[in-house]
Amino acid sequence: MKQCSDQFPQLSISFWYDFVLAISQLGGFLGALIMGSAADRCSRRKSMGFAAVIFIVGFAFQTTSMNYGMLVVARLISAIAVGMLSVISPVYISEISPPEIRGTLLVFMDLAIVIGSGLSFGITSGTRYIDGEESWRLPFVLLAIPGAVLGIGAISLPYSPRWLALRFENQQALFYLAKIRQLSADDCKVQNEWMEIRVETAYQREMSETQNPRLQERSQFNGSELELALWLDCFRSRYWKRTHLGIGLMFFRQFIGINALAYNISILMSTLRASYHVQVALPVILGSVHFLGALSCLWAIDTVGRKRLLVYGSSVMLVCLIIIAGLNSQFSYNWASHQDAAWICVGFLILGTLAFGATWSPISWALPAEIFPGRLRAKGSALSACSYWLNVFLAKLVTQALLNKSEWGTYAFFAGLCLLSGFWVAFFLPETKDRTLEEMDRLFQSRAELAMEEERKKDIRKTLAIGYNPEPFISPGGTPTNGFRTTSFITVG
Numbered sequence: 001m002k003q004c005s006d007q008f009p010q011l012s013i014s015f016w017y018d019f020v021l022a023i024s025q026l027g028g029f030l031g032a033l034i035m036g037s038a039a040d041r042c043s044r045r046k047s048m049g050f051a052a053v054i055f056i057v058g059f060a061f062q063t064t065s066m067n068y069g070m071l072v073v074a075r076l077i078s079a080i081a082v083g084m085l086s087v088i089s090p091v092y093i094s095e096i097s098p099p100e101i102r103g104t105l106l107v108f109m110d111l112a113i114v115i116g117s118g119l120s121f122g123i124t125s126g127t128r129y130i131d132g133e134e135s136w137r138l139p140f141v142l143l144a145i146p147g148a149v150l151g152i153g154a155i156s157l158p159y160s161p162r163w164l165a166l167r168f169e170n171q172q173a174l175f176y177l178a179k180i181r182q183l184s185a186d187d188c189k190v191q192n193e194w195m196e197i198r199v200e201t202a203y204q205r206e207m208s209e210t211q212n213p214r215l216q217e218r219s220q221f222n223g224s225e226l227e228l229a230l231w232l233d234c235f236r237s238r239y240w241k242r243t244h245l246g247i248g249l250m251f252f253r254q255f256i257g258i259n260a261l262a263y264n265i266s267i268l269m270s271t272l273r274a275s276y277h278v279q280v281a282l283p284v285i286l287g288s289v290h291f292l293g294a295l296s297c298l299w300a301i302d303t304v305g306r307k308r309l310l311v312y313g314s315s316v317m318l319v320c321l322i323i324i325a326g327l328n329s330q331f332s333y334n335w336a337s338h339q340d341a342a343w344i345c346v347g348f349l350i351l352g353t354l355a356f357g358a359t360w361s362p363i364s365w366a367l368p369a370e371i372f373p374g375r376l377r378a379k380g381s382a383l384s385a386c387s388y389w390l391n392v393f394l395a396k397l398v399t400q401a402l403l404n405k406s407e408w409g410t411y412a413f414f415a416g417l418c419l420l421s422g423f424w425v426a427f428f429l430p431e432t433k434d435r436t437l438e439e440m441d442r443l444f445q446s447r448a449e450l451a452m453e454e455e456r457k458k459d460i461r462k463t464l465a466i467g468y469n470p471e472p473f474i475s476p477g478g479t480p481t482n483g484f485r486t487t488s489f490i491t492v493g
Contacts, residue, residue, distance in 0.1 A: 027079020
C-alpha cells in the first residue's frame with residue numbers, strides 16, 4: 001500500500017519489510033510461551049481476557065504509529081497477544097467440551113481464523129483507495145474490534161471446571177460443569193464426569209509429588225522451580241510422545257506444501273496474464289476453498305476421526321503435489337504456450353488447498369489441546385504453538401529458497417514430506433475421537449502401566465467417595481449447591 005510506504009519508507013526495502021513480517025512470528029512464539037504459564041496461574045478465562053487487552057493495546061499503537069520503530073514494537077505487542085490466544089483458545093474449548101462434539105467445537109477455531117483472514121483482506125483491499133493516512137490506519141482500528149468483543153465476552157465465560165479442579169476448588173468445578181452442560185448438579189452425567197475429573201486431577205497431583213517431592217511446599221522459590229519442572233515434564237519419557245506429536249503436527253502443517261501451493265498459483269496467474277481483478281480475487285478464492293474444507297471438517301472430525309482424516313489429507317495433497325511437480329517439470333519454462341496444462345495445475349492447486357483446509361489445518365490445532373493431562377495441557381499446547389510459529393517462519397524461507405532454484409523440485413520435495421507425514425500419522429498418532437480428556441492416558445501407555453494406573457485410580461475413587469464431606473458453595477447467581485449425591489452403588493463427592 002503506497003500510503004503506508006510513504007509514512008514508513010523502510011517498508012519499500014525488502015529486508016525491512018520482511019523484518020516486520022518476521023516480527024509477527026517472533027511475537028507469536030513469545031506469546032505462546034507466556035501463555036503456557038499464565039493459563040495455569042491466572043485461569044483460562046482471565047488469560048483469554050488479558051490476551052484480548054494486549055491485542056487491543058497493540059493495534060492502538062499500530063494505529064498511532066509515527067515511525068518504523070514504533071510500528072515494529074506495535075506489531076510485536078499484537079503478535080504476542082495472537083500467540084497467547086493460539087494457545088488458550090483450543091485449551092479452553094477442549095476443557096469445556098463434551099467428548100462427542102469436542103472436535104467439532106475445536107474446528108470452529110480454524111473457521112474463525114479463515115473468516116478473520118478474509119475480513120482482514122477485504123478491509124485492507126477496500127481502504128487502499130482512500131487518500132491519506134486513513135487508508136492504513138483505519139484497518140488497524142477496525143481489526144481491533146474483534147479483540148474488544150473477545151475481551152468483553154471473556155467476562156461472561158464460565159471458568160474451566162478442569163482448571164478449578166487443579167486448584168482444589170471442587171465445588172466451583174461442579175457448579176460450572178453443571179452450568180456448561182446445562183444440567184442439574186445432581187444429574188448422573190454431571191456427577192460421573194465430575195468424579196472422573198477429580199480422580200484424574202488427584203492422580204496427576206500424585207505423579208507430580210512423586211517426581212518433584214521437595215517442590216510441593218509453598219514458597220516463591222519452590223513455585224518457580226516447580227513451574228520449570230512442569231515444563232521439563234513435557235520432555236520426560238512419560239509425556240515425550242505427546243510433546244513429539246504436538247510439535248510434529250505443527251511441523252507437518254507447514255511443510256506438506258501449502259505455502260508452495262499458494263506461491264505457485266500466484267506465479268501461474270501472473271504468467272497466464274490473468275486480469276488484475278482475477279489476481280485480486282485469487283486470495284478470496286483460496287480462502288473460500290479453505291473455508292469450505294473446514295466446514296466439511298465440522299462433521300468429519302467427530303465422525304471419521306482425526307487420524308483417518310489426516311492420512312486422507314496427506315494422500316490427496318501427495319497426489320496433487322506429484323502432478324503439479326510433473327507439470328512444472330515439463331511446462332514451467334513457458335506456461336503461456338501451454339495454458340491447458342497451466343489450468344490443470346491451477347485445479348490441483350485448489351484441490352490441494354481444499355484437502356489442507358479439511359484436514360491438517362483444523363486438526364493440527366485440535367489435537368495438542370486434547371492429548372496432554374490437565375497439569376501439562378497449557379504447557380504442551382504452548383510448545384505445539386511455538387512449533388507452529390517457528391515453522392511458519394522456516395517454511396516461508398525454505399519455500400522461497402527452493403522455488404528460486406527449481407519449481408518442480410520444490411513440489412517434489414514437499415511431496416516427499418507429504419508421504420512422510422502420512423506414515424508418521426499412521427504409526428505414531430492415536431485416535432482421540434469420542435475419548436474424554438481423562439481417558440487420553442490410555443492411548444500412550446503400555447498394558448502394564450495402564451493396569452497400574454487403573455488400580456491406583458480405583459483406590460482414589462474409593463477414597464473420594466468415602467471421605468467426601470460436602471461443603472456448600474454459593475454460586476455467583478446465589479444458588480446453593482453442595483454436589484452431594486448418593487446412589488445404591490456409591491456415594492459420589
